[in-house]
Amino acid sequence: MADTSQVQGNDAAQPDAEDAPGHQYIAFEIGDREFGVDIMAVREIRGWSRATKIPNSPREILGVVNLRGAIIPILDLRACFGEELTKVEKSHVVIIVLIGKRVAGILVDAVSDILSVRHADVQPIPEVDRRGSDAMVSEVIVIDKRLVGVLSLERLMSQSKLAAAGAAFGG
Secondary structure, X not given: OOOOHHHHHHXXXXXXXXXXXEEEEXXXXXXXXXXXXXXXXXXXXXXXXXXXXOOOOOOOEEEEEEEOOEEEEEEEHHHHOOOOOOOOOOOXXXXXXXXXXXXXXXXXXXXXXXXXXXXXXXXXXXXXXXXHXXXXXXXXXEEOOEEEEEEOHHHXXXXXXXXXXXXXXXX
């Protein structure tokens, strides 16, 4: 007869799937709303520095910056959500992210937190007619009475005009 005590011991050592560590997210703010982006997509976080405007570029692209020799487009995330352009101030922050093979910066109001999230804390969003920021949110993190929308960088890319302007920005 096989000894099952070791098997039971191993099962006890395994965390419940819902309690297992999930991902880490960089949380940021746009107005009074909080969003997060997978930390694995984030290359760096920078303070705002003036971007060089590109003629005839889509309105949500604030311009480009030279980041250690790479020309990076900067997206106004608020404008990507279909809202007014951000009145950029020095307190704004640019999160440099990798979207597919493309590097881009997204302008946000502030970075607020690094969230370590269990799988159980991530919930799907209800199926509704989603537009603006909702269309670019893939899931919701429920943590400490906060609801943090997870930004889908792929949806951001497909719905912003960055994809259409790819040739102008090295894509």
